[in-house]
Amino acid sequence: xxxxxxxxxxxxxxxxxxxxxxxxxxxxxxxxxxxxxxxxxxxxxxxxxxxxxxxxxxxxxxxxxxxxxxxxxxxxxxxxxxxxxxxxxxxxxxxxxxxxxxxxxxxxxxxxxxxxxxxxxxxxxxxxxxxxxxxxxxxxxxxxxxxxxxxxxxxxxxxxxxxxxxxxxxxxxxxxxxxxxxxxxxxxxxxxxxxxxxxxxxxxxxxxxxxxxxxxxxxxxxxxxxxxxxxxxxxxxx
Amino acid sequence: xxxxxxxxxxxxxxxxxxxxxxxxxxxxxxxxxxxxxxxxxxxxxxxxxxxxxxxxxxxxxxxxxxxxxxxxxxxxxxxxxxxxxxxxxxxxxxxxxxxxxxxxxxxxxxxxxxxxxxxxxxxxxxxxxxxxxxxxxxxxxxxxxxxxxxxxxxxxxxxxxxxxxxxxxxxxxxxxxxxxxxxxxxxxxxxxxxxxxxxxxxxxxxxxxxxxxxxxxxxxxxxxxxxxxxxxxxxxxx
Numbered sequence: 219x220x221x222x223x224x225x226x227x228x229x230x231x232x233x234x235x236x237x238x239x240x241x242x243x244x245x246x247x248x249x250x251x252x253x254x255x256x257x258x259x260x261x262x263x264x265x266x267x268x269x270x271x272x273x274x275x276x277x278x279x280x281x282x283x284x285x286x287x288x289x290x291x292x293x294x295x296x297x298x299x300x301x302x303x304x305x306x307x308x309x310x311x312x313x314x315x316x317x318x319x320x321x322x323x324x325x326x327x328x329x330x331x332x333x334x335x336x337x338x339x340x341x342x343x344x345x346x347x348x349x350x351x352x353x354x355x356x357x358x359x360x361x362x363x364x365x366x367x368x369x370x371x372x373x374x375x376x377x378x379x380x381x382x383x384x385x386x387x388x389x390x391x392x393x394x395x396x397x398x399x400x401x402x403x404x405x406x407x408x409x410x411x412x413x414x415x416x417x418x419x420x421x422x423x424x425x426x427x428x429x430x431x432x433x434x435x436x437x438x439x440x441x442x443x444x445x446x447x448x449x450x451x452x453x454x455x456x
Numbered sequence: 457x458x459x460x461x462x463x464x465x466x467x468x469x470x471x472x473x474x475x476x477x478x479x480x481x482x483x484x485x486x487x488x489x490x491x492x493x494x495x496x497x498x499x500x501x502x503x504x505x506x507x508x509x510x511x512x513x514x515x516x517x518x519x520x521x522x523x524x525x526x527x528x529x530x531x532x533x534x535x536x537x538x539x540x541x542x543x544x545x546x547x548x549x550x551x552x553x554x555x556x557x558x559x560x561x562x563x564x565x566x567x568x569x570x571x572x573x574x575x576x577x578x579x580x581x582x583x584x585x586x587x588x589x590x591x592x593x594x595x596x597x598x599x600x601x602x603x604x605x606x607x608x609x610x611x612x613x614x615x616x617x618x619x620x621x622x623x624x625x626x627x628x629x630x631x632x633x634x635x636x637x638x639x640x641x642x643x644x645x646x647x648x649x650x651x652x653x654x655x656x657x658x659x660x661x662x663x664x665x666x667x668x669x670x671x672x673x674x675x676x677x678x679x680x681x682x683x684x685x686x687x688x689x690x691x692x693x694x
Binding site for chain 1: 466475477478479480481482483484486553554555556557558560561562564565566567568569574575576578579580581584585586587588589590591592593594595596597598599600601624658659663665666667
């Protein structure tokens with residue numbers, strides 16, 4: 219007799235340290251604590267995080283399967299196997315929500331196609347928190363992930379995003395060590411009256427959210443060194 | 457001596473009933489329980505929700521200020537006054553996250569401009585949960601809120617969204633009683649091989665997430681009557 223299929227739970231990973239537990243709802247924690255199999259972007263940080271949120275079982279008894287940006291389409295079958303055999307699995311990024319600016323979409327798609335139940339769990343998303351706090355239009359917005367690193371391509375892209383920022387809030391992110399370069403490009407290529415929100419260190423004690431015009435930022439450039447940040451552009455007139 | 461300004465907390469409102477508490481993290485609940493002033497979309501549902509999440513004070517002692525789609529720019533000054541006078545306030549929609557597909561952006565913008573600290577709190581967002589569970593591209597996505605109700609305009613808009621759905625996942629919502637009309641328009645105007653995800657009743661026991669091609673949905677149309685739903689379109693080939 220074929221066993222019922224397992225459920226694929228999508229687990230938002232909060233920041234480590236003291237805030238790990240305080241930003242996760244009980245329903246999410248309950249699921250996490252009952253799972254034994256995890257599909258993770260990084261096994262070491264997954265173990266660390268599970269400890270921080272009070273995972274009640276010995277971690278040696280939990281199984282970790284790797285899914286990162288290097289995972290190929292062919293490898294997904296093996297990741298689906300436990301689910302098809304009836305085991306519940308949790309999908310976790312290093313931080314934030316699986317799939318959203320992180321790996322996982324291809325696995326979720328395969329799971330849905332195979333008739334596996336997929337359940338997204340509630341938890342923190344910097345992108346969403348940044349949008350809420352930006353004071354920008356939340357009726358229409360677009361998320362672009364990482365912009366090109368190449369200077370010329372990035373400049374072209376920033377101008378294109380700025381051109382769409384009248385109706386639609388434009389959101390993007392950068393790896394923290396490149397924040398300074400992105401900020402410089404924003405100040406150089408965007409118009410003085412375009413508004414830029416920088417939401418940094420969200421959910422940390424050093425959290426800061428500020429929305430200013432490019433002209434204002436030029437006068438008082440922020441220090442974003444190694445701070446995780448979300449950038450939002452708007453040219454809305456109301 | 458001028459008092460310090462208050463903080464504007466952005467409160468995600470979970471669904472009522474049993475799941476109200478289980479989808480909110482401790483850090484969010486702690487803030488909510490300490491507030492006495494709320495800026496709300498609907499005072500009656502705000503009171504109901506506060507009771508459901510164990511608000512510990514008599515509700516007669518809490519103050520409710522209205523902010524909805526009819527609030528004019530001129531009315532925002534009065535809403536800012538308690539914050540400027542040093543009182544912490546919580547901004548709440550009827551459901552979901554303030555600002556995101558809900559009123560609040562103009563108030564947040566005014567608050568930021570006035571030097572009020574704005575703190576977004578972690579909680580459920582149907583839009584984000586739907587994107588995670590859709591199996592669609594989460595590296596790039598666009599949210600469009602409500603589409604036009606007019607048939608001709610809606611058809612034009614759907615075709616425009618479909619044309620952008622190769623690179624960028626297109627997300628939109630509808631008021632539940634119009635779901636059937638939107639679904640009919642999707643099935644009529646989108647191409648057979650375009651993928652449509654319908655995420656309905658998220659966080660409820662009746663939750664369902666399914667991603668199928670338009671051709672497949674035509675064969676098995678879902679019953680979305682009065683179910684809150686998020687719609688996502690993709691023509692990504694990988």
